[in-house]
Amino acid sequence: MVSPILELTNINKSFGHVQANKNINLKINKGTIHGIIGENGAGKSTLMSIVFGLYQANSGSIKINGKEINLRSPRDSIVNGIGMVHQHFMLVENFTVLENIILGFEGETVFGEKLATAKKDLEKLCKTYNFNIDLDATIADLSVGFRQRVEILKSLYRGAEILILDEPTGVLTPQEVDELFKILRSLKDEGKTIVLITHKLIEIMDLTSEVSVMRQGEMVGHTKTKDTNKEQLAEMMVGRSVLLRVDKKEIKKGEVIFKVNNLSVKDDLDVARVKNINLEIRSGEILGIAGVTGNGQTELLEALSGIRKVESGNIQLFGEKISDQDNFLNPRMLKEKGLAHVPEDRQRMGLISDFKAHENLIFGYHDQEPFSKSAVLNSQEIKEYSSKIMQEYDVRPNSPNLITSNFSGGNQQKIILSRELNENPKVLLVGQPTRGVDIGAIEFIHQRLIDMRDRGAAILLASVELDEILSLSDRIIVMFDGKIVGEKENKNVTDRELGLLMAGVA
Amino acid sequence: MSNIVVDKSKVPWWVSNVIVPLVNLTLALLVSGLFIFIAGENPIEAVKLIIFGSFGYIQGFAYTLYYTTNFIFTGLAFAVAFHCRLFNIGGEGQAYIGGLGVFLVAINLSFLPIPIVWLLSICGAFLFGAAWAYIPAYLQSKRGSHVVITTIMFNFIASSLMIFLLVDVIRDTNQMAPHTVKLPEAIWLPSFEAFSGILGIKIRYSPLNLTFLLAIASLFFVWFLVWKTKWGYEMRAVGHNTQAAIYAGISPHKNIIIAMCISGGLAGLLGVNEILGVSHKIQAGFPAGYGFTGIAVALMGRNHPIGILPAAFLFGILYQGGSEVTFEMPNITRYMFVAVQGLIILFSGALENLFRPQIESFFVRRLYKEVNA
Known part of the structure; x- marks a missing residue:
């Protein structure tokens, strides 16, 4: 030999x-x-x-x-x-x-x-x-x-x-x-x-x-x-590892509140990343997007949340067009309409690591009352709020004055999540909610997302963790090369089937 | 290469914000002392002269505060832009144009009640300085032209523009030198000796005037703006992480422009001190390098008003005490003190991290040993 x-x-x-x-x-x-x-x-x-x-x-x-x-x-x-x-x-x-x-x-x-x-x-x-x-x-x-x-x-x-x-x-x-x-x-x-x-x-x-x-x-x-x-x-x-199934009530589907029609999006280098995608999400439903990183999920989420320009097609929220190739509402306007976004990359986008925790807890909502009034920030109010919400979401340590980069990944993610969920959004876009997060925090985050769903929010969950998609979603779509290559109700769907779709085989 | 890793969260604020700058400053002064020694003078004597010159008699102290006034404005100017991660090197030009603003407003509206003339002149200075910073800001935010390059260029443009105006347009035609007529005496800002005159103390002339209080107010204004308003919050967000700012619906374009305009406006206020307070006319080259030194002031003051005040004061001492030394010590020229300033900039700016890790880890180790013991 x-x-x-x-x-x-x-x-x-x-x-x-x-x-x-x-x-x-x-x-x-x-x-x-x-x-x-x-x-x-x-x-x-x-x-x-x-x-x-x-x-x-x-x-x-x-x-x-x-x-x-x-x-x-x-x-x-x-x-x-x-x-x-x-x-x-x-x-x-x-x-x-x-x-x-x-x-x-x-x-x-x-x-x-x-x-x-x-x-x-x-x-x-x-x-x-x-x-x-x-x-x-x-x-x-x-x-x-x-x-x-x-x-x-x-x-x-x-x-x-x-x-x-x-x-x-x-x-x-x-x-x-x-x-x-x-x-x-x-x-x-x-x-x-x-x-x-x-x-x-x-x-x-x-x-x-x-x-x-x-x-x-x-x-x-x-x-x-x-x-x-x-x-x-x-x-x-x-792998056939046992799934961490989350306790989940039977779905109570409402009407379609978020709709995407023939959406195409390009990245910064002008390469088409999202190719003619159609999807809709009902109230009380979690739609999971499975796929290997780099198949357009990032750009899709950015377009849906008003960060990235749409190349063609449009996006509708409560039947109102919020984005097409000519104009789009910026994230702040979307927040006012009840759309929240937990971005994929918390370091790059979700947080400012050099800011104190309380500054990050109001990030994006800082110009709303009671946090600010005629452009002046209300420090007292912000700190009280921060301390309260950090308690509620079990952010450790509960120190609103600590610089954010000193928190662990899981706690940073909780800071973002508490900020975005606290306003009770009608539509929630979530990317990689548990990337680099320890197991205890994963359970907590998953439970919060399920709670949101049970309260009637429409949730779009993009994750490269198949387990996460399978345990949380009511319906799953698979993205490959910017296109939706499969859509399944999350009943009897196996990770194997999804794996094949993700690899662009089936 | 040092590889000391310090857990930043454990470093007490006073170590990074007081001890480290003081160590850097001490080093700069030690090296300066060496220069003075090489030049053939006694460094100890020089220090004595500096301290006497800037504190020892009331007129000298007034001069120190006059310089401090200018450094506060230009230091704050740099700091505000820096919080949005913009290096505004154009304080010099913005101050120059700001001076034009003061003069034009004051001379054309001098018929109004005096406090209103002052107020409008201050606005004029701020607006002209801001307008001069607006162009580089616009080019940065819309065209991506780097603000460092454009602001440096705009210093030269400001200088040429002002020379043109001073020679051909607004020159006092009764004489040859490139400066304007004097403003009517009624609207000059009250000087320090006028104040002390009221109190019955008679002192000799100094350029210190009411603008000093404006500088102190500006310190407060900047602190409030940067840390207590949503504008400051947004500026800092853009400066720290532009991507995240976009995610939160904060416009980087808008904030770059706001930060630069406020920065330019603050630099423009230098014109209030120089024109409404001291010379009462525009003279060619009146910003005299304050704009550039302001960068060092801001760096030393760690871009915080609480730091900028002592840093500006220190540079005030150096300016005033330095001129005293050059007066008394024939071997020391004015340029020696430019070199001293340069050393301070070098140690507190460029070499800022030279000893920081060592000092911080020293204190962290000591403090935590105490806790554990």
């Missing part, structure tokens, strides 16, 4: 209290394309960052060609023949392809002979693998697909035998994906080893010969791709 080119034994890595990798064992054979699949936060990227020397494992060993090595930095990894193509490219935009590739490996002070040699070598590489790249083109002029090729070429030029690709197709068009796969296959044929990190099952089935599945920081299975199928992989990926 051939010894594997890369062998990981008992790798452990934790960030604070979160264990990102638990006792990971992995063998990757030479000349194969090896897939690593798992949900978001399963620990795939952490593991590969350890292999690439970006992080150091807390324990465990890494062997390359049977020899144990110590990877302290990416440079160590490069020397040992490991190359990595990140999700976000590491290229200097206004340099040419050639300049980018030799960056850090120029070998001479004044460009001359070595540069010429490098160019010749690179041209040869391009030819071998059919890269079809103009080495003198400026990066800024290249499409995303070509930039990715430059990254691959860079790794190869630096002597990579093992090439790690982190979610390589996330940013590519289908045609570019085909081209990429062609290149990867020809690399394999030349004896290179490729590690493909992805959450897309199709790619695994299409490209790899072996696959490893990760879930919640653990390696849950290795198999030859030909011995498995999508359904089985989806099941392994999502």
Whole structure:
């Protein structure tokens, strides 16, 4: 039996209290394309960052060609023949392809002979693998697909035998994906080893010969791709862990109060993220949006809450149009109409970490009475209110004057939640309500959302946690690539079914 | 590279806001002392001269407070914009244009009752300064032109504009120098010696005037605005986290413009001190660097009115005491004191974090040891 080119034994890595990798064992054979699949936060990227020397494992060993090595930095990894193509490219935009590739490996002070040699070598590489790249083109002029090729070429030029690709197709068009796969296959044929990190099952089935599945920081299975199928992989990926079902009364559906018609939304880079979506939510209903991060949920929530402009289509609240391509109500106006929003990213959007807790507890409501009167803030009132509501939502410690960044993630989330729920909104948009929140707080937050629903609010819940979606929602839609690819009543729906939809298979 | 990690929540406020600035200031003064020593004078004597010059006699003290007045305005100007994370480097130009506002209002409306002339002149100063800051603010908020670059440019534009006006438009045509006619004496702001005259104390001339009280009022105004009104709240929200501000329905555009206009207005008030209070005419280059020094004042005062007052006072002492030293010590030139100011800016601004982690961790360790013991 051939010894594997890369062998990981008992790798452990934790960030604070979160264990990102638990006792990971992995063998990757030479000349194969090896897939690593798992949900978001399963620990795939952490593991590969350890292999690439970006992080150091807390324990465990890494062997390359049977020899144990110590990877302290990416440079160590490069020397040992490991190359990595990140999700976000590491290229200097206004340099040419050639300049980018030799960056850090120029070998001479004044460009001359070595540069010429490098160019010749690179041209040869391009030819071998059919890269079809103009080495003198400026990066800024290249499409995303070509930039990715430059990254691959860079790794190869630096002597990579093992090439790690982190979610390589996330940013590519289908045609570019085909081209990429062609290149990867020809690399394999030349004896290179490729590690493909992805959450897309199709790619695994299409490209790899072996696959490893990760879930919640653990390696849950290795198999030859030909011995498995999508359904089985989806099941392994999502897991059959017992769901934390929340006590929930029978749904008392009211009328439709929030409606989205043919909505399309673009992101800041002008890429279409939400594609022609229709949905409606009734009073007393929780509509869950399942999906892997980056499939348009963020942009959808931003558009619905008045933060992002709508490209086409419209949004209606109580039958009144609140947003279309020409104008939209800003978040403040929407709040007045009874729409509240708990954003996905509390650090970036939901809170101001440098503010005191009481300042964050009135954030967005600060210009309403009793918090302010003719532009003057009523500190006394604000502090009394804060102290009261912190008690009610069990925010610990109950110190309205403490700077918000000193609270734990769960307590920060409670600050946001208490703020948004306290006004008894008619429509509540919630993104990732329990991301980075400890278990005790999760239960509490879930219960609050259920209470809101029982009081007749229409709730839209976007989450990448399938368990959360399954335990809270009355109805579930699945988003993939900006579109709704499935809609199910939350009765007898299995996580497996959803997993397939999320991966864009079914 | 120091890798000391300090739990910020445990650092007492007086360590970060009093001890650290004092340590930085002491270092700056020690290095300045070294310069004075190298220049061939006795640093101890120099310190004595500074203290005597700025506190030792009533006229000197009045000068100190006059300088303090200007630094309060420009320091506050920088601080207000900074709370919205805007680096308004244009205090100098805004003060210059503010001076134009004071003069135009005062000379054209001098027929009105005197307190009303004062009030309107103050408004004129504020509005002109604000208008000058509005253009960079607009360019920042709508076009993304960085306010640091545009405000610096606007200092030069203000300077050229004022020279043009002083030479060709509003010059006192009875003489050659680029300055305007004097305002009618009736509307001059009462000076310090006029006050003390009423109290029966006769002192010699000093430029200190009623504007000092306006500066003190401005300190209160800024504190109230930034921490007690929803405008200040929104400005700070935009400054700390623009994304979150948008989420909460707070307009970054609007707040950038408001913050810059208030900032420019405060810088413009310097014109009240200089024109309505001291020289009673516009002279070329009257802001004389106060706008720039205001940045250091604000940095030292940690952008809080309570800090800006002592910082402005300190710079007042340096200005007044410094001129005393250059008078008495032939080896020390005026530029030495520019260097001293530079050192203070260096230590309390650029090198602010040089000793902060060490000092903070020292106090945290000590205080918590006491608690645990």
